[in-house]
Amino acid sequence: MRTVAFREALNEAMAEEMEKDDRIFLMGEEVGHYDGAYKVSKGLLKRFGERRVIDTPIAEGGFVGVGIGAAMVGLRPIIELMTWNFSFVAADQLINNAAKIRQMSGGQFTLPVVFRGPGGSAHMLAAQHSQSTEALWAHIPGLKVVMPANPKDAKGLLKSAIRDDNPIIFIEGEVLYADQGEIPDGEYTIPLGVAEVKRPGKDLTIIGWSKMVKIALATADALAADGIEAEVVDPRTIRPLDEELLVESVKKTGRCLILEEGWPFNGVGAEIAYRIGRRCFDDLDAPVERITGADMPMPYNHHLEQQCIPDVPRAVAAAKKLLYLE
């Protein structure tokens, strides 16, 4: 094992896969000469050259469409969105083309393309630059949605995503890029569609992904001081969701708390809560609880912003409510 930063883990994944397969190229704004707006693609231009690491003008609809077209005829593009807030500019390409070409053509075309970039809030970036978009993308059949929480998952999942033959929305938590974490030496991948128990426990299940995993673990630590053992489960892939592992955990603990940075209405948590409510109906001691981002565009002011994002005190309170401890 060795310790790397989250962004380095992503860099390694791309470099390793590009080394092995000439069909893979990286395209996006500032990915080449600038070494990446968030330095995720640092060094890749130098290593692979301009044919394979392509800087684009600011034209998301255009270059996302280019990625889809190239994938249709056999290349394996990695299209970087500078942030997922900008994905809406390319919404038509992603929703009407990437998600649908396979089915519309009766299965004749495969689209092995990864759309990746940072998502979620950072620090005082205000409404248009702070969005968690996974609920919107996960709603679309034909797309897969993957969200790693730490360097080990980031590298393993990105490699799998690149090797997958479907269009994949790969959202990296913007504030996670500098996080250090251990990753295995040598070649490894993590399969898509497989969740992970990040911390075992018996009294309640806390489900969180991406940035929320750290909040969930800190919540579990706080609860442990009161003798409550929470189990933290990270879906890792939002679509397809590893429902079995989530259900198994809640059947064991009887209580479920979902932490989600995105908006509440039709959030990913709403889907998970439905599935848990349905599959674990006779195992629940309390209704499924969730804490989400505030139901509004993100405010600029720092203190307000912090209160619009799930945090440990609120998660602890919700957990205790689940246990009927006021």
Next chain:
Amino acid sequence: MAQILDMPQLSDTVKIGVLQKWRKNEGDTVAPGEILAEVETDKAVMDFEAFDQGVLLKRLIGDGTSVPVGTPIAIIGKAGDDIRELVEEARARAAGGAAKPAAAAPAPAAKPEAQKPAPLPAAKPVPTAPVNGQPVRPTAPPPPRAAAAPSAPTAATAGKVLASPLARRLATDLGVDLRTVQGSGPGGRIVERDVKAAAEGGAQAAPQPDSVDWRAAEEAPGTMPATATAPRASAAAPLPAHLVPERRTEARPAPTLPSGDVIKPLSMMRRTIAARLLEAKTTVPHFYLTADVDMDAAMEFREQVAQVHGARLSVNDLVLKACALAMRRIPEANASFSEEAIIQHARVDIGMAVAIEDGLITPVIRDADKKTIGQIAGEAHEMAGRARDRKLRPEEYTGATFSVSNLGMMGIRDFAAIINPPEGAILAVGSVRKEPVVKDNKIGIGHRMSITLSCDHRVIDGALGAKVLQAIVGILEKPISLAF
């Protein structure tokens, strides 16, 4: 500084208290230790003593009102204190269903120095932001639809028990009757810990459910027995919210119909008896063994004891001790039924039925096999008295391993009692009859007493039951055994 007093937690299991009677009026001075009011818990009436010096400024509820533990019931302070804000707050808390134990706390929760941030608009399910690191719950119950948000314990529709799905499943697994479990969740919802508590029981070390017994009378004159014995109820978790009447029946005149019929609303006790009786009768496979005891020697024994010791032993005292000895000799019968196992108890705790106003209760004589007949008699007498005054503590009427019910003083020849689950058996005792008997092939006069042992066939089968009855008969017919 004036403060709110909440309905106290006077037993570890009570969830709803009935303020039977104020002992202080508004304006009265109260010293620490003085009794503010008499409060009825599960089955006993307890004294609510004041902790602090002060004046009883306001009584928030009247005599006979029942409220959940933790609900404001009074305001105490110094004469002349302005209590309007406290009254408001108390009303708000009572309406909001705040069932948390106030623990004599002053003004609860939301009054921080810092301005609390406004609740997030249209985000009712999202908790409001933490203040000073402490989570603040939304002050208003969330959903606008009244049906969906039972934040105060309400009397739910008849027959509907609020329980989480897990609690229901657990109740089935552990053999707990949800109708007798008090829920600690919102709206009186029964949750996992309530069911577990009900199953594991109160004071006993052995894993048997606590119970409240209301049984037929002892032989003391003037008692009013019910027909048959009522099975156990669960005292660790008293009645669910919807079974709790808003007022005690005594405080409310029973309405009379034009036909002259009188409607008597069920009290807590009656409801519990009804539920437990039904459960025992329908789920426990009873069978009955009857024997006639030759009571000549026993009656003689009693006489001797009266003369020599000046102590009066009742027939029932003898029966209690005889049963205790029988249980010690035949430990397989001193047992309870549970889903996966028969639990053979280490202690012999004999419950004796006592008729009280409006029902029954069964005080328990602990380690009856180790006590002398004199001790048993004393205890039985004392507890019967307190039972009639409803002054028994919960741990005194729960956890018997075998029970005795006696209707002899009512002229009953014999009867069959209903077992109080999860006990394995119960003995029903009839009157001592002076009648013609066969002695040495000749007709003579003798004392005979009919006793009937009801057995739970899952725990005690025919042969074992017969053995038990034989033992009891044997001890009563040779009362010298009672000395051991």
Next chain:
Amino acid sequence: METSAPEREPTEPRDASRTADKAQLALYYHQMLAIRRMEEALAKAYALRKFGGFLHLYIGQEAVAVGALAALKPEDYVIATYREHAHAYAKGMSAKSIIAELFGKATGCSKGLGGSMHLFDAEKNFLGGYGIVGGHIPLAAGTAFASKYRGDGRVTLCFFGDGSVPQGAFHEGVALAALWRLPVVFICENNLYSMGTPLYRSLSVSDVSQKALAYGIARDRFDGEDVVRVRDRVAEAVRRARNESLPTLIEIRTYRFRGHSMSDAGLYRTKEEVEESKKRDPITYGRELLVRAKVDEKEIVAIEERVTAEIEEAVKFADESPELAYEKLAEFTYKD
């Protein structure tokens, strides 16, 4: 670096020298006529309620699709709009697979999952029919990108209507192709109306080919009723793409005789205008070219009869084909 083809007149005299031989002319005539008959058969089937949804007919524009695709090699890519039955046929897809697709049958090119607007054939490099106006133009830049990336020498032909030009996707697709010098030919089939809106009400500059100036790419502009002219002019752009890896924007002016789709009452243009345009019917003109090339009348009739039989057989095939079972649907959403 600015490159552009020499300016051309919008129209050429009809009797300019031909560069097609009899066999080619016969092929083009067959194709155009087959497309015409196919579209007519589809209109009839639609009216008989054999299928529903949208139906956008190409009647009147046949020379554009046939002529342009005649300039391609089989390995070249074609990507088009929802008015693409003609392009699909000209790319080599059978009338059977097209009509069966519109009838929603499992034997259709997209197994009945696409319908009129989503014809696809991976083997024939026909990369779709799309329903979002202009949305496919960046995809064309993408396939051209792939060709350049691999150096395989393929060219992409991207068809769209005058209605696509205002869309942002048009701008982004053409801009990227220009910036990266991609081997793609953008062909705007200007039939003068976006649904019910005439050109002058949607574009401030009605010469669509002038957009090329903004991107510094080659352009062309001509009338499209002459299938050979279409072929030859498109062939120039194809050569530019294949040999120099440079894109071209071509505006071909044409006319559709029917409405935008089956539900269009056509109230936005006069009957006279329509009748006038029918005088420049590409089928009529194509037949004339055969006659002028001294092809025997009997042979021409034989072509026409073959076409009739081909389309009749295709309709029968489609009628008798089964539908895909619901249980098989989920297989096509993701690739395992």
